[in-house]
Amino acid sequence: MLEIKSVSKSFGELHVLKDVNLNVAKGEVVCIIGPSGSGKSTLLRCMNFISPPDSGEIVFDKVSWRSYRSKFNVLANLRYEKKLPQLRAEIGMVFQHFNVFPHMTTLENVSLGLQKVRKIKKDEAKQVATKSLEQVGLSDKLQVYPDQLSGGQKQRVAIARALALNPKVMLFDEVTSALDPELVSGILDEIRRLVREGMTMIIVTHEMKFAFQVAHRIVFMDQGKIVQVGTPAEIRNTQEPRAKAFLSSILE
Amino acid sequence: MDNSVPLFDFAAVWSSRALLLEGFGIAMFCATAAIILAMIIGLFIALMRLSNSRILRAFAFVYTQLFRGVPLYVLVIWVYFGLAIVANINLPKIPAGIITLALLNSGYLSETFRSGILAVSVGQSEAGAAIGLTKRQIKRFIVLPQAFRIVLAPSGNQFVDAIKDTAILSIIGVPELMRMAQQQADLFYRPFEFYTTAGILYFIAVMGVTKLFTFIEKRMSRIGFTNSSQKLTNVGEYI
Ligand SMILES: Nc1ncnc2c1ncn2[C@@H]1O[C@H](COP(=O)(O)OP(=O)(O)OP(=O)(O)O)[C@@H](O)[C@H]1O
Ligand SMILES: [Mg+2]
Numbered sequence: 291m292l293e294i295k296s297v298s299k300s301f302g303e304l305h306v307l308k309d310v311n312l313n314v315a316k317g318e319v320v321c322i323i324g325p326s327g328s329g330k331s332t333l334l335r336c337m338n339f340i341s342p343p344d345s346g347e348i349v350f351d352k353v354s355w356r357s358y359r360s361k362f363n364v365l366a367n368l369r370y371e372k373k374l375p376q377l378r379a380e381i382g383m384v385f386q387h388f389n390v391f392p393h394m395t396t397l398e399n400v401s402l403g404l405q406k407v408r409k410i411k412k413d414e415a416k417q418v419a420t421k422s423l424e425q426v427g428l429s430d431k432l433q434v435y436p437d438q439l440s441g442g443q444k445q446r447v448a449i450a451r452a453l454a455l456n457p458k459v460m461l462f463d464e465v466t467s468a469l470d471p472e473l474v475s476g477i478l479d480e481i482r483r484l485v486r487e488g489m490t491m492i493i494v495t496h497e498m499k500f501a502f503q504v505a506h507r508i509v510f511m512d513q514g515k516i517v518q519v520g521t522p523a524e525i526r527n528t529q530e531p532r533a534k535a536f537l538s539s540i541l542e
Numbered sequence: 543m544d545n546s547v548p549l550f551d552f553a554a555v556w557s558s559r560a561l562l563l564e565g566f567g568i569a570m571f572c573a574t575a576a577i578i579l580a581m582i583i584g585l586f587i588a589l590m591r592l593s594n595s596r597i598l599r600a601f602a603f604v605y606t607q608l609f610r611g612v613p614l615y616v617l618v619i620w621v622y623f624g625l626a627i628v629a630n631i632n633l634p635k636i637p638a639g640i641i642t643l644a645l646l647n648s649g650y651l652s653e654t655f656r657s658g659i660l661a662v663s664v665g666q667s668e669a670g671a672a673i674g675l676t677k678r679q680i681k682r683f684i685v686l687p688q689a690f691r692i693v694l695a696p697s698g699n700q701f702v703d704a705i706k707d708t709a710i711l712s713i714i715g716v717p718e719l720m721r722m723a724q725q726q727a728d729l730f731y732r733p734f735e736f737y738t739t740a741g742i743l744y745f746i747a748v749m750g751v752t753k754l755f756t757f758i759e760k761r762m763s764r765i766g767f768t769n770s771s772q773k774l775t776n777v778g779e780y781i
Contacts, residue, residue, distance in 0.1 A: 338671075340671055340672060364595075367594075371676070375675060375676050376674070378673070381672075382672075383669075385665065385668070385669065385672075387665055389663075389666060389669035402673070403673035406679050406683065407673060452673065
C-alpha cells in the first residue's frame with residue numbers, strides 16, 4: 291500500500307535520512323521508535339511530501355511520487371504542486387502540536403477539507419464532520435473555538451479532521467507528547483479504536499508500552515537509518531546492539 | 543500689546559466652520575481611500591515578497607524600500623508635478639493626494655502584512671497541506687484569516703498616521719483641513735486659533751479611528767480567537 295524506496299534527505303550538511311526503505315501493507319500498524327533526532331518525524335513527513343525527500347520515491351497505491359522542482363519550468367512546478375494535494379488527501383496526518391485552526395470552530399476545522407478538498411456541499415460536509423466528531427467524543431463541542439478546548443480535545447479535533455476525509459493511511463507523529471499525562475490514554479484509546487477498525491497506520495511514538503501492544507511491526511531508527519524492523523516480540527528480544535541499548539534505556 | 547484686541551478669539555474660527563469642516567471631510571476621505579488602496583496593494587506586495595519567484599521578490603523589495611524611504615513631502619511632489627512633467631499625466635489634486643498616501647502606506651503595510659503572514663506558524667500551513675489543500679487554499683482559508691487578525695492593530699496605527707499625513711497634501715493645494723486652516727488663519731490673522739482648532743479635529747478623528755479598531759478587535763476575540771492585542775494587554779498587566 292505504501293512503499294518508501296531509498297528515501298534520503300539532508301538539511302544542509304546534516305544527513306537526516308540515509309537511503310531509507312520500508313513497505314507498509316494494507317491494514318498494517320507500524321510503529322517507529324528511536325532516539326531523539328534519529329529522523330522519525332522527517333521520515334513521516336516525507337511520506338506525504340510535507341517535507342519533500344531529496345531523493346527516492348514514495349509508492350502509494352501503486353502510484354509513484356517523487357520530489358520535483360524545475361529551476362526554469364514554472365508551469366511544470368505549478369502542475370506538480372496541483373497534483374501533490376491528491377496524494378495528501380489520501381493520507382491523514384496528526385501532529386504533536388495538534389495544529390488545529392484557531393480561527394475556526396471545531397465543526398469548521400473538520401468540514402474545511404470536506405468542502406475544499408472533497409468538494410462536498412456545505413450541508414452534507416457538516417453532517418459528515420459532525421459524525422466524525424461524534425466518533426471522537428466531541429459532539430457537544432461542535433461550535434466551540436479551539437482556545438476553549440483542552441489539549442486532548444484539540445488532538446481529537448485534529449484526529450477527526452484527518453479521519454473525516456476517509457484516508458487510506460494515517461500518520462501519527464508523537465501525538466501524545468504535548469499532552470498532560472492524564473490526557474494521554476484517551477488519545478491512545480482513539481488510536482486503538484482505529485487499530486480495531488483495520489486502519490493502516492504509521493505511528494511515531496515514545497509510548498513504548500503502547501507501541502508494543504498495537505504494532506504489527508516495529509521499526510527502530512537511529513541516525514537517519516532504519517536499523518531494525520520486526521514484530522514486537524522480535525524487537526523486544528533484539529540482539530542488535532543499538533536497539534538493545536535504546537530499549538533498555540527506556541524500558542527500565 | 544494693545545488691550546483692545548482679545549488674546550484668544552475663536553469667533554473667526556466659528557464663522558469659518560463650514561470651510562474647516564469641509565477640509566476635515568476631504569482629509570478623512572483622502573486618508574480612508576488611501577488606506578484602503580494601500581491595504582490592497584500592500585497585501586499583493588507582501589505576497590510577492592513571500593513568493594518563490596526571485597523577480598517578484600526583488601520587485602516587491604524595491605517597491606517597499608522606495609516608498610518607505612522617500613519623504614512624503616517629496617513623494618507628493620513627484621506624483622503631482624513629476625508625473626505631469628515626465629509622463630504628461632495631469633492628475634487632479636485630490637486623486638494625486640490619495641495616490642501619494644496610498645503608495646507611502648502600502649510600503650509600510652506590506653511589511654506589516656509580511657510579518658503578519660510569517661507570524662502564522664508553519665504548523666498551520668502544514669496541517670492545511672496534510673488534509674490536501676492546495677497552496678492557494680492554504681493561503682486563503684488558513685494563513686490570511688489568521689494574519690488579518692494579527693495585522694489589525696498595526697493597520698489601525700497606519701490609518702492614524704495617514705490621517706495626520708493628509709496635512710502635507712496642502713503643499714499641492716488639496717483643500718484639506720490644514721490648507722483651509724492656513725488660508726483662514728492668514729485671512730483673519732488668527733493662526734493660533736485656527737491651527738489649534740485643526741489640531742483638535744485631527745485629534746478627534748484619531749480617537750475615533752482608534753476606538754473603531756479596538757472595537758473590531760474586541761469583536762474578533764469574542765468569536766474565540768485570542769489575538770495579538772489581547773496578548774499585549776496581558777503583557778501590560780505584568781508591567
Ligand atoms: N526543518 C529542519 N531544518 C533543519 N534541521 C532539521 C529540520 N527538521 C529536522 N531537522 C533535524 O533533523 C534531525 C532529525 O529530526 P527529526 O525531527 O526527524 O527527529 P525525530 O527522530 O523525530 O526526533 P524527536 O524524537 O526528537 O522528535 C534533527 O537533528 C533535527 O534537528
Ligand atoms: Mg519527531
